[in-house]
Amino acid sequence: MAAVHKALFTWFIILVFFIIFVLRADGKVECNWFLIFIPMWLFDGAVITYIIVNIIMHFRSAYNPNVDRNDMTKRRKYALVICTLLKLVFQFLLCLRLENFNISLYFVLIPLWTLFIAGLVDNFCVLIARHPYR
Amino acid sequence: MLLRLKEIIQWTRMTAFELFLHLLSILIFSVLVAAKIEGHLGASWSTIFSPLFICDGLNAYLCLIVFVRQYREYDLKQASLRVASSLAVIGLIFTFKLLLCQKLVTGNLSCSEVFAPLFVLSKILMIRACRMH
Numbered sequence: 274m275a276a277v278h279k280a281l282f283t284w285f286i287i288l289v290f291f292i293i294f295v296l297r298a299d300g301k302v303e304c305n306w307f308l309i310f311i312p313m314w315l316f317d318g319a320v321i322t323y324i325i326v327n328i329i330m331h332f333r334s335a336y337n338p339n340v341d342r343n344d345m346t347k348r349r350k351y352a353l354v355i356c357t358l359l360k361l362v363f364q365f366l367l368c369l370r371l372e373n374f375n376i377s378l379y380f381v382l383i384p385l386w387t388l389f390i391a392g393l394v395d396n397f398c399v400l401i402a403r404h405p406y407r
Numbered sequence: 408m409l410l411r412l413k414e415i416i417q418w419t420r421m422t423a424f425e426l427f428l429h430l431l432s433i434l435i436f437s438v439l440v441a442a443k444i445e446g447h448l449g450a451s452w453s454t455i456f457s458p459l460f461i462c463d464g465l466n467a468y469l470c471l472i473v474f475v476r477q478y479r480e481y482d483l484k485q486a487s488l489r490v491a492s493s494l495a496v497i498g499l500i501f502t503f504k505l506l507l508c509q510k511l512v513t514g515n516l517s518c519s520e521v522f523a524p525l526f527v528l529s530k531i532l533m534i535r536a537c538r539m540h
Binding site: 276278279280281282283284286287291294295298299316319320323324345353356357360377378379382385386389390392393395396397399402 | 408409410411412414417418423424426427428431433434437438440441444445517518519522525526529532533535536537539540
């Protein structure tokens with residue numbers, strides 16, 4: 274999948290999500306928050322499928338057992354699957370909270386904080402690395 | 408997760424350091440929001456939003472530094488185009504945060520008004536996505 278396709282897919286999903294979110298927040302539509310998050314569920318499903326297909330292709334490739342042609346290791350791909358699962362858990366807990374379930378906001382945000390800390394550490398490693406971009 | 412860091416940088420035309428600042432400010436902001444909503448922090452909404460505003464200020468400052476260096480080493484046209492596009496994006500993000508803060512303080516803005524800068528930003532991002540290699 275080319276970078277332009279990935280960027281346009283991400284842009285489209287986020288735009289649709291924002292439009293539905295604004296309509297729900299303004300009270301123009303009255304439906305369940307889990308339905309409002311449908312674009313995000315679809316996006317996460319597509320991301321997990323993409324990464325799993327990438328991992329399978331990595332196992333079957335004869336190029337280099339450690340890294341693929343994008344210089345991504347298997348461990349990094351497993352970490353990406355975990356990050357996507359953390360995002361899914363955060364969205365699920367947020368929907369429960371918005372549907373007036375009695376959950377502390379700290380518990381809702383713990384997966385997001387974990388994700389952000391992982392992103393910050395990864396970004397910091399890129400900033401101090403000799404060959405920066407992955 | 409879908410896009411690699413290199414592709415995100417190419418798409419948004421932000422540097423890795425700018426993305427780092429955004430991530431850090433949102434992390435601090437989310438901690439403050441959680442503490443405020445759960446009643447463990449009595450600060451005003453303007454104080455809660457201050458990490459986000461500081462991040463935008465730092466990003467604008469970095470843009471100006473890049474502009475000056477680019478102007479001295481290359482030419483004015485290239486430097487002006489870069490600084491204008493970067494400042495437009497920072498301005499839109501800052502306006503969104505400011506409107507969100509106003510909505511939480513006064514409550515007399517609708518969500519569509521608050522999200523208007525983000526919709527404009529999405530158009531810019533779409534054009535940038537189409538121009539990616």
